[in-house]
Amino acid sequence: MPPTVFERQPADHAAVGLSLADTRHDVLWFEGLDRPRHDSLSGRIDADLVIVGGGYTGLWAAVHAKQRHPDTRVVLLEGERVGWAASGRNGGFCEASLTHGHENGVRRWPDEIDELERLGRENLAGLVADVESYGIDAEVQATGVLAVAVEPHQLPWLQEETGDHAVYLDREQVRAEVNSPTYLAGLWDRSEAVLVQPAKLALGLARTAADMGVTIFEHSRVTELDDNGNGVVVRTGAGSVRARQAILATNVFPSLLKRNALMTVPVYDYVLATEPLTPEQLSEIGWNNRQGLTDLANQFHYYRMTADNRIVFGGYDAIYNYGRKVRPDYEDRPETYTRLAEHFLTTFPQLAGIRFTHKWGGAIDTCTQFCAFYGTAKGGKVAYASGFTGLGVGATRFGADVMLDLLSGAQTERTTLKMVRKRPLPFPPEPIASLGINVTRWSLDRADHNEGNRNLLLRGLDAIGLGFDS
Numbered sequence: 149m150p151p152t153v154f155e156r157q158p159a160d161h162a163a164v165g166l167s168l169a170d171t172r173h174d175v176l177w178f179e180g181l182d183r184p185r186h187d188s189l190s191g192r193i194d195a196d197l198v199i200v201g202g203g204y205t206g207l208w209a210a211v212h213a214k215q216r217h218p219d220t221r222v223v224l225l226e227g228e229r230v231g232w233a234a235s236g237r238n239g240g241f242c243e244a245s246l247t248h249g250h251e252n253g254v255r256r257w258p259d260e261i262d263e264l265e266r267l268g269r270e271n272l273a274g275l276v277a278d279v280e281s282y283g284i285d286a287e288v289q290a291t292g293v294l295a296v297a298v299e300p301h302q303l304p305w306l307q308e309e310t311g312d313h314a315v316y317l318d319r320e321q322v323r324a325e326v327n328s329p330t331y332l333a334g335l336w337d338r339s340e341a342v343l344v345q346p347a348k349l350a351l352g353l354a355r356t357a358a359d360m361g362v363t364i365f366e367h368s369r370v371t372e373l374d375d376n377g378n379g380v381v382v383r384t385g386a387g388s389v390r391a392r393q394a395i396l397a398t399n400v401f402p403s404l405l406k407r408n409a410l411m412t413v414p415v416y417d418y419v420l421a422t423e424p425l426t427p428e429q430l431s432e433i434g435w436n437n438r439q440g441l442t443d444l445a446n447q448f449h450y451y452r453m454t455a456d457n458r459i460v461f462g463g464y465d466a467i468y469n470y471g472r473k474v475r476p477d478y479e480d481r482p483e484t485y486t487r488l489a490e491h492f493l494t495t496f497p498q499l500a501g502i503r504f505t506h507k508w509g510g511a512i513d514t515c516t517q518f519c520a521f522y523g524t525a526k527g528g529k530v531a532y533a534s535g536f537t538g539l540g541v542g543a544t545r546f547g548a549d550v551m552l553d554l555l556s557g558a559q560t561e562r563t564t565l566k567m568v569r570k571r572p573l574p575f576p577p578e579p580i581a582s583l584g585i586n587v588t589r590w591s592l593d594r595a596d597h598n599e600g601n602r603n604l605l606l607r608g609l610d611a612i613g614l615g616f617d618s
């Protein structure tokens with residue numbers, strides 16, 4: 149196969165080894181943050197609304213439930229700690245898109261795409277406004293996202309996408325923004341994305357919810373959900389909550405509803421963070437506008453700067469493990485960390501000698517339509533939203549509103565969307581799931597090595613709406 153730029157211009161082997169010599173397995177985003185503890189549930193309590201899951205989806209649902217009806221008694225149950233899963237580990241790219249990008253949206257809902265994109269822009273503006281009005285310090289940066297072409301075959305893809313909100317940058321212009329010898333051109337979308345500090349957003353939402361009167365329990369994993377006639381009851385090992393309604397915001401974790409058991413699979417994504425760059429290193433790479441960066445391959449990287457001038461660099465490998473389990477031991481993958489370090493140093497060879505201080509992994513909530521699906525259960529008393537597929541930082545807020553609309557019984561613009569009403573296909577059971585996902589991943593890698601040309605399998609998946617194109 150023809151090599152990619154990361155193979156044509158390999159990083160210095162010794163610099164890669166040095167960069168990972170003392171890296172801690174820990175999520176950078178929580179470092180130095182005050183993480184208030186919440187009790188775990190014991191005994192029986194009553195509520196109007198019980199929310200299962202303390203990531204962005206559950207937290208936005210809690211905040212917006214109180215915003216809509218301040219007297220509602222809301223209880224949120226989190227199995228571990230608030231924001232510990234994807235919501236505290238992501239790249240912080242907070243995009244307007246609700247459909248995992250324009251291409252995916254227009255392919256699936258062509259007659260709805262304008263409305264979906266307007267709703268996405270409104271959701272992003274609403275998120276920024278909420279964060280400001282609740283005084284959440286989520287380090288929101290309106291720097292936009294710069295997509296870079298690193299292979300000649302990616303250049304036409306960039307030109308196709310130039311629109312009124314994105315600016316095309318040629319080779320000199322893109323390197324004037326961020327100085328990498330791998331960049332051939334770029335597209336800077338300045339209005340449809342912001343960057344956030346992921347853990348600060350999650351903890352800030354939890355604080356806001358608690359200030360509004362939401363009762364949060366941690367270390368309270370729900371194991372059962374039952375209809376009890378007038379409402380629902382959820383049980384943990386040590387307690388239960390009886391409520392009129394429930395919201396399931398459990399994302400990629402095993403669903404409490406049988407019908408959703410096969411709807412998502414965990415695909416592991418990995419991240420490195422450097423030490424803070426020195427002024428000399430900063431002047432070597434430029435990056436004064438601090439955009440989020442991403443490249444255009446199927447197996448793409450995403451990277452950004454932090455407030456203290458580190459670079460957070462993630463993506464590329466997307467690992468599915470047989471059996472669709474979420475397990476802590478899947479979060480450490482030395483070969484992926486080495487590959488990420490190699491690709492980082494190919495991207496920024498002038499930073500040879502830099503060290504990565506943190507590494508971590510997390511499960512991406514993948515579903516077959518690559519953006520969230522929604523629905524109700526137990527006679528309309530339970531609502532769920534799940535499957536944000538790696539673009540949930542912004543879209544989870546929209547998902548929370550959809551669930552609150554569904555529970556209200558009112559028809560809203562959100563609940564009448566085809567995207568909301570129609571469920572995607574589930575993944576098949578094992579061993580077919582693992583075979584299918586791994587062959588698809590292999591094909592995507594081949595396409596990246598073959599000028600983007602998609603093989604028969606990928607073209608077949610595209611034709612039936614299961615193809616993935618980042």
Ligand SMILES: Cc1cc2nc3c(=O)[nH]c(=O)nc-3n(C[C@H](O)[C@H](O)[C@H](O)COP(=O)(O)OP(=O)(O)OC[C@H]3O[C@@H](n4cnc5c(N)ncnc54)[C@H](O)[C@@H]3O)c2cc1C
Nearest residue numbers: 201203204205227235238239240241370399510539540541
């Ligand atoms: C490494 C990585 C990088 C990413 N980068 C980006 C990015 O840059 N931009 C972007 O838009 N998206 C990104 N994502 C995706 C994004 O983080 C998620 O889509 C989003 O955080 C999903 O939020 P959530 O609340 O639905 O799920 P989660 O954050 O996973 O929260 C679900 C919560 O539910 C709890 N739970 C589950 N089951 C139960 C139960 N039975 N009882 C009690 N609690 C339960 C879990 O403990 C968990 O805390 C990334 C994801 C990862 C892993």
